[in-house]
Amino acid sequence: MTVHTLLRPRAVQELPARLSRSAAATGSAHTMRTEEVVDWLAELARSHHFKVERVPLGELEGWSFEPGTGNIVHHSGRFFSVEGLSADISGPGPIQRWRQPIINQPEVGILGILAKEFDGVLHFLLQAKMEPGNRNILQLSPTVQATRSNYSRVHEGSGVKYLEHFVESGSGRILADSLQSEHGAWFFRKANRNMLVETDAEIPLEDDFCWLTLGQIGALLRLDNVVNMDTRTVISCFPMSAPEAGALRPDTELLSWFTSERARHDVRISLTPLAGIDSWERDGGVLARPDGRYFRVVGVGVQAGNREVTGWQQPLFEPTGLGVTAFLHRRIDGVPHLLVNAKVEAGFLDTVELAPTVQAAPGNWAHLTSEERPPFLDLVLAAGPDRIRYEALHSEEGGRFLNAESRYLFVEVDDSDEAGALIPRPGYQWVTVEQLNSLTAHGRYVNVQARTLLACINSRAVRL
Known part of the structure; x- marks a missing residue:
């Protein structure tokens, strides 16, 4: 008699081995050679029009200091705001109480990498993405790297490529999916959804995207400023292996x-008006500490030929x-x-x-x-x-x-x-x-x- 069950394995048993095979693979017929990736990024940087220039905070188009609070806000009420934060923390260390600017971006974004098996090896779809804060402008980012404001097109720009694989039910097999925090020193309770999704579908390769094995990504992580933070955080969530025989602490x-x-x-911890934080001053179009420590809030104007919006202005935190x-x-x-x-x-x-x-x-x-x-x-x-x-x-x-x-x-x-x-x-x-x-x-x-x-x-x- 055949016994039917609705139960399935709680974990994909073969996945760690498949990820390990990809980590051991140094390339394939479906990828460029690892040593060509840096040249590819440099050529894209030359072929697209990218420009980042500083703009005084008070002159940022689409942004303003909110009356009363002094918070830096976008005219749409979306994206993010720069507010004040008051911190009082008991514990060891010489600094236990302070105030600072902080980025308040309550919406959850998507950081998603699309995976597909070629010739028995998992490959991962990454994009050459321009970000205004990168010193070298272009780095390898996840397949999708977008805030909710971006992928819901508040900016009225073009749509996010490959987004459907991460937001539409049944468009692929989810291999990893978790909410992860961002920089706790500069973001207020910010989290992004880190996703790895595998597809069996035919995937057209859009401009500025490439397939790489995990081993190739590892080789590129040995180089300075090639693989961006968002790709790194998603890879950290890959379920690589089952627990080993022992650990110092069970x-x-x-x-x-x-x-x-x-x-x-x-x-x-509490949010407070930006205008009221002490030890920070607006001078020369930036917000900074007089002693020059930690970071400053600056404004930039951006031109980017390959982004959903080709030009914008915004505040950035500069350490x-x-x-x-x-x-x-x-x-x-x-x-x-x-x-x-x-x-x-x-x-x-x-x-x-x-x-x-x-x-x-x-x-x-x-x-x-x-x-x-x-x-x-x-x-x-x-x-x-x-x-x-x-x-x-x-x-x-x-x-x-x-x-x-x-x-x-x-x-x-x-x-x-x-x-x-x-x-x-x-x-x-x-x-x-x-x-x-x-x-x-x-x-x-x-x-x-x-x-x-x-x-x-x-x-x-x-x-x-």
């Missing part, structure tokens, strides 16, 4: 530690120095572990997310003593080539930040280092790669900087 113990970290911090973002890592009984930091950022919805060991702009801390600077920052800055397993410059969100770059690193430690101690200092914990990867299936566990470094592991840009 999953339940790890989650209990993380819950304790969230519970022990007393965090009071005042290069960031340093690093995982310390070591092997414990032969299994690679990463040292994560349960980090409080004012813009997080849930107070704390798992961050890299070090996430800081050194110039902002140079005036403080070594005891007051972020833990392990000096160790990472002093690390020699024998300790550095990976290093590259990557741009942050080029649609909202101007020239925002971080030096991303993996730095190896061992038993002889205080930093390698099995019982780390409060707020830090050793986790396996697989534990961190499994948490990206859920929202607001792993912050965007940690997800960039995780993407480097998933794509085999680095092997620990």
Whole structure:
């Protein structure tokens, strides 16, 4: 007798193996050679008309300072606004209370990568996307990278290509889908939907798009400023493998530690009128601190021949120095572990997310003593080539930040280092790669900087 069941497997068992095969593939007949991608991006940059020039905040077309609050708002009431934020955070560190500008963009966008199998290997459709904040203008972005305002065409521009694969039911098989936070220092409770969708349909290849294997993307992640932040965060959510045999902290113990970290911090965050924040001044058409630290709010005018709208103006956040973002890592009984930091950022919805060991702009801390600077920052800055397993410059969100770059690193430690101690200092914990990867299936566990470094592991840009 045939028994029929409505039950299906809770997970796609063969998917990690398929992703691993793609990560091992250095190219195919359906891709350009990896070494040609950078030249392709440069040729597109020459063939399209791109221009970004600074515009005083008070002269931005379509934007204005709101009467009463001083918030920077768009005339449509959509896209985003720049408002003030008041933060009062109890805990270690020399700075526990401050006010700052922050981007308030409550709508959820889509970051989606379309996958298709060619000759038994998964390929991923990426686009050469212009973003005004990128230092080199064009970088490889997901198939779809759009805010709700953009894909609902508030800007009255052209439609978003391939959008139907991510918003229409039945248009493909969803392999990964989770809401992930954005930069907690500069966004107020911002999240995007990170999606991987596989299709069996014939996909016409539009201009400025290309198919690449995961291994090719990994090779490109070893280069500076080629793969954009949004592609990196989606790749970090790829379900790469099942849990390994063991970890220093079992999953339940790890989650209990993380819950304790969230519970022990007393965090009071509120939006406040931009006009009322102290220690920030409007001068010369920008909003900045007199001491020149952290970041400034600037305006730009943009011309882009290959975007849905070919010209616009907007505010951007411009950091005042290069960031340093690093995982310390070591092997414990032969299994690679990463040292994560349960980090409080004012813009997080849930107070704390798992961050890299070090996430800081050194110039902002140079005036403080070594005891007051972020833990392990000096160790990472002093690390020699024998300790550095990976290093590259990557741009942050080029649609909202101007020239925002971080030096991303993996730095190896061992038993002889205080930093390698099995019982780390409060707020830090050793986790396996697989534990961190499994948490990206859920929202607001792993912050965007940690997800960039995780993407480097998933794509085999680095092997620990």
